[in-house]
Amino acid sequence: MDWFTEKWTPNINFSVKIKEHIYSETTPFQQLEVYDSFDLGRFFTLDGIMMANEKDEFIYHEMIIHTPMSVNPNIKNVLVIGGGDGGSVRELTRYPSIIKIDMVEIDESVVRACQKYFQVTTTGLTDPRVTMKFEDGLAFVKNTKNVYDLIIVDSTDPIGPGEGLFSMEFYQNCHRILSDDGILINQHESPYFDKESQEMKRAHQKIKVLFPVAKVYQAFIPTYPSGHWLFGFASKKYDPVVDFKEAFIETLGYKTKYYNKNIHTGSFALPNYVIEKLKKI
Ligand code: SAM
Secondary structure (H helix, E strand, O other): OOOOEEEHHHHHEEHHHHEEEEEEEOOOEEEEEEEEEEOHHHHHHHEEEEEEEEOEEEEEEEHHHHHHHOOOOOOOOOEEEEOOOOOHHHHOOOOOOOOOOEEEOOOOHHHHHHHOOOOHOOOOOOOOEEEOOOHHHHHHHHOOOOOOOOOOOEEOOOOOOOOOEHHHHHHHHHHHHEEEEEEEEEEOOOOOOHHHHHHHEEEEEHHHOOOOOOEEEEEEOOOOOOOEEEEEEEOOOOOOEEEEOOOOHHHHOOOOOOEEEEEEEOOOOOOHHHHHHHOOO
């Protein structure tokens, strides 16, 4: 019986027992694999790194979307950078108040493979409000004349195609194309292991220079390195806890599986060692 193994550090492996290796593709940007497993259901990886699995993808996708949407219920135009599995878009399409969702994903192969083999996250991609653009997010934010109320950076780690999505140039352009009360949410790595912790600090250092509000919030994602995962909440105007509209999500008539009003505020309460790391920047 096969195992999928991801190196969390040079000395720690994360392994998942596989039922079936469903699909494999060397795309122009990365190595894409889809597996079926005993304990996580189906999952897909990019360059050997766990991206999303049927068992816990809802945690990441609820936290990256419902947190900003509950701070500014007037969000109308949204940009998703990356997010090729469609999970972020799926959560966004639950909001009738949103009128337009642009998803800029560099690798069309990821979208097509998920539409065929990992459909749990792709249900929102056919929503008429969604426009998919298969190009580099770094170039898109540099050249677009559009204005967005919310930008979601649902990227891979800052290696390979994802590297530019952690650069000062990228964040400056995100700031430029955000409305006056715009919010930027980014996948913010993790405080636990050195590699992700360095990336967390690098990203936070740049974002806090550009945005008056630059907070970090956390979620427990068992299948990401250490399970302690962070998101960045940057805004030109709103504080994610002070301006939290706790009743808004209730108006959706949709029962989330992870996110709730106590999780919203609680996720911004960080452990001291994380606060220290963010302060040291
Ligand atoms: N949403 C998943 C999760 O639960 O964390 C994983 C993130 S999603 C699969 C990451 C996406 O970012 C990939 O599809 C990758 O192709 C895309 N990506 C990486 N670099 C990019 C870039 N420069 N511009 C646009 N998309 C990029």
